[in-house]
Amino acid sequence: MSKSFFQIIVFSLLIISCSKKSNNTYEITSPNGKNKIAFILKNGIPLYSVSHSDKIILTPSSLGFVFKNKDSLNTNFEIINVNKEAFDETWKPIWGETQFIRNNYTQISINLKEKSHAKRDLKIQFRAFDDGIAFRYIYPQQGKDSLIIMDELTTFNLQEDGYAWWIPAYKGNRYEYLTTKSLVSTLDTVHTPLTIKSNSGLSLSFHEANLKDFASMTLAHQKGTSLKCDLVPWADGDKVKTNGSFTTPWRTIQIADVPSDLITSNLILNLNDPNVIEDTSWIKPHKYLGIWWGMHIGKYSFWESPIQGATTKHAKEYIDYCKKLGIDHLLIEGWNKGWTPAWYENAMHMFSFTEEANNFNLKEVTDYAKANGVSIIGYHETGSNIINYLKQIDAGMKLYQKNGIHDVKIGQVGSRLNMKEWHHGQFGVNYYRQVLKTAAKYKLTVNFHEPIKDTGERRTYPNMMAREGARGQEYNAWSEGNPPNHTAILPFTRMLAGPMDFTPGILDVEIKQGYEGKDVHTTAAKQLALYVVYFSPIQMLADLPENYDENPAFKFLQDVPVDWNDTKVLNAEIGEYITTVRKDKNSDDWYLGSLTNEKGRTFEIDLSFLDNNATYEAQIYQDFKGITWNKGANKITISTKKVLATDKLQLNLAPGGGTAVRFKKIE
Template identity: 45%
Template sequence: MNSTLLDSADSVLHHKPRAILSVLLGALLSGALCLTPSLVQAKQVTLNSPDNQIAVTITDDNARPQYQVSFNDKPVINLSELGLSFISIGELSDQFKLINTKTNSVNSQWQQPWGEQQWMQDHHNGVIATFSDGQYQFDVEFRAFNDGIGFRYHFPKQHQLTDLAINRELTTFAIPEPEKATSWWIPARGWNRYEYLYQKTPVLDIDRVHTPYTIKLDNGVHLSIHEAALTDYAAMTLDQRRGGILRADLTPWSDGVKVKTQAPFSSPWRTIQIAPKATGLLNSSLILNLNEPNKLGDVSWVEPGKYAGIWWGMHIGENTWGSGDKHGATTSETKRYMDFAAASGFIGVLVEGWNLGWDGSWFHNGDVFSFTQSYDDFDIKAVADYGKQLGVRLIGHHETSGSVTNYRKQMDDAYDLYEKNGVTQIKTGYVADGGDIKRVDENGIVRHEWHDGQFMVNEYLHSIEQAAKRKISINTHEPIKDTGLRRTYPNWISREGARGQEFNAWGTPPNNPSHTPTLAYTRMLAGPMDFTPGIFDLAPEGLDAVNRVQTTLMKQLALYVVLYSPIQMAADLPKNYAKYPDAFQFIKDVPTDWTTSIALQGEVGEYVVFARQERGGVSDGRDWYLGAITDDSQRTLTIDLDFLDKNTRYQAQIYRDGPDANWQSNPYDYIVETKHVTNADKLELPLATSGGAAIRFKAL
């Protein structure tokens, strides 16, 4: 028998009392290992989660690296392929045998500098499985947590191999009974990047989809397939081959190559979050736990908080980004917004359209943008100094329109200008059709790349690293999808990466009532989103207009709790908040940084209830907040308040839909009321069609 395999079996037997790993050689007969020559060919290793509910089996059956996953002894991923394919050396798949395993177990805590949860528990069992065909070898590292699994490839330096080009990843995810499994998805490799309304279909009906990709199996188990720690690699989409067989489909460079790399290298983690019900996905910490710890050191300069912005007025046609009589980004208008922000307790004001380039056809030619020269009616030093007097920061904005070479050339000077003026946060934009990111290569030739190809994965991260040198945080719009890198680079404070609020101004169709209850279980599983909630003028052109916000006013409040981001925008115009001061009070009060977050109830695309405990703040972390939203179905929820601290009385400040509320005809019917409660109480919350409820539990 192979000595390395015997060593592996001995290691496993040593750890058997902890249920970390079992190596099965041949067939299991009558509870004993039968090592007959005819059965030694197929080797496999089984990795269990700490609670033993999840089991991952890695095997070389059929002389191919494969894996399968079960949850409570029922398959959630059928036997699926592993491997990589290179242009120079071909596929690492056929005739690759499992030759060695190494195991480990981790149970530790780590602290987020900001986040939806202050303390994170990293509890997993791991194995590194080595496959070889006698000439080449590669490792697959698996980790099994109680909330799912992750695995990644390690390709060591070997046979004088240096430069390598991946033309295919062989990873598949085989979904059991795909004709009975429901899924929620947006198309991949499309012109609008990630900005689509989610579709709900059987797994069999998808073609190529983005991740996170959420699935509900016929037995009720929920899965989310995604990736973690995406650096220097192409993003993974999922391409359905045979029915239910989803292949990892990497986004290519303009020349067709998927990944350009060198040995040794490691891939991002392929992740499968697993939960018996929908809310289990929301309470998962898998993605963050698979990322590297903070590389930036002291990041106390990264500041969560709420902000106002010269932004929504452009979308509804009240202002313009470009110069002229309706120019929004003027010195006087910015000072007016800063007055509003200071009075509301906000940390800053975002200003879009201040820099030269917004006149003319900027959408199709981002080379026109200057990131250091302002329009004549905007004085960056004057507004920054004015904000400092009020305790309000200027929040910067850079729109590249996809011309990343132009941005790269100006980046140092642009970030230096912001640093000089005390700007500590920048919203960056990459508005361009998918596959139309413009770069100029080393030979001066224009190339067009995807937002989620390897080139742009590295370009986005470059901006994060350069900003960090100046203690600046980045909020990326039209981004690469989130894969948990905020743990490693905490100044990557938020991003877009889905259909946001602006589609309600001109989207045709705008976001439907089920959009945000779906985002919670799909896009939000990846990480924070700058959705920009808080629109109070829900239908500027009338309730019958096609483009309008399809929610009640109370649902806009609840979004601040449900859709997590450490920076949240009060997105509407100040004059519209003045019409509903009692409702606006919740936006002023709600924090953006949390000690604890718990998803209490919900179903994908239907409704969701989140409770979050404030970190620090005026209550010293004693206050809790709750947000509940629904789709176009009216429903009444009974909320058990056992998440509240024991031996503490609270004043529940409740903002909820009124009895006649309806998003279509009466979105402004709402009730603000207070009750005294403890953790032994229950609350009934009636939600209107596309309605919501927001509660502050103020500790007494």
């Protein structure tokens, strides 16, 4: 495409996509013409509305702020000027679901000024993408005083009711709750992403992007089908503390005609700043074993004891397993001083991040790992004692760097940071960003557990590999467990925000060495399917390594990549089922993962995603006939067949089960 032709396209978009309907109403539409945002200034009050094709999503909804000891900023405005633009680029992520991402939108910036009183300025930017809309506020420095936000008045007045999938906000266990499905009109205050299927059939996800130096947004139910932004407060009640100016995160709505299109949306990533890490050669997607599952099922302890998990002896045994199984990373939890049986209680627990536990020698272990081609993943559990952690963070990360460690998992177990602040308030937001930047300084990738929610930071800091932020696999080890539909809900809720360290791969789903009466609530084949359905550039092989040794199903876990060239969702219904295919970034092979809730299903899959005029060997791992998630769930049938792009493949999923397939290109 010539430069002049590109300029013609941009100019056309400006004319077509941005229109002034009246003196105080402006509209923009997405490049494909489907998503429309209208800004309205009515009697000095700013409002906005959103529609998709012929369907109204949001009726006029409020905008503005309430400040501490200052007048609110939500009325008596006039429009000073309006700037319109179109943008179209294609960028290449360091790692991800696809090799390239297109960032294409139309934008309108509304510059407002109060007509009286302080005559304060406020800019509101709106962007319309093909996969949704976004907007943010920019409040420039106006005087020397600091400014404290007590409330954000943004509302989302939904035109119609519909079912929502949600987890509660302001609970002690952060984001780790089972998802509830209920009508929007019956919601409480909830975390984002909030996924809604409207009565007219649209699939919507409400979230935010590029969250930094601000409180995270929860959504509080108002009347009917109206939701309001509810910023997470500091312990003193303030919502956001500023030096007098601020830029909010983007408030986002991903919009899709079918649920599967929510999953392939890149809107959240596109609203983040480009990569700021110049040398990314040390950032490597990987699979890993861990001294971890044994602690959760009671085989080992985190602390020093006769069944201590993190010992030099155990670490070397696991390194030997890594070498034998072909896995080149190993996580070791509990290697440092400070672990006790009460480590997880909210008591400002004191961990050391440089002193080794008894029976563990870090240098001996890392030297042995290096000699065997294995990289150690470090672990920092803060116990939410952030004061203690930040005093030691440089020394702890420097120790890892000295010992050749490039990856660290960081936990924040506890209901409050420092027994005081929410994980997802402004304090927590800034803490997590500080840790991420510090890790980059020491060339460490990060896997946060008990995190702040993902809002696309991985584009700016690609060392932000994955995070927890939902009920993961561990709940199956020691609680009532995750029901079979849990894994069919997460792709449409939590995982719309970004990669999750779910820790799949339990092949002994009956947990024979665990607590009595506990099991994983999936079939073993479904555990394989999770590696394709759930994207993460780091994927744990969570089971005890002896359960992989000599297990034919482990071949799929050896083969499946974690970094992809392309991603497609072939079928999907929220909480019911999903089938995803991904193409390996480093070969011509495709991988398929399909899973269901507690209902058994049969799918006929069109293989047209494969290359034309090529033959593939389909290596199929599926549920053994007649099993269910709670009966014979360990059994897997493995078969192969030659297939073409013109073929169809039948998948038979047991109740609570799944299927995993590698399509190996052979001709």
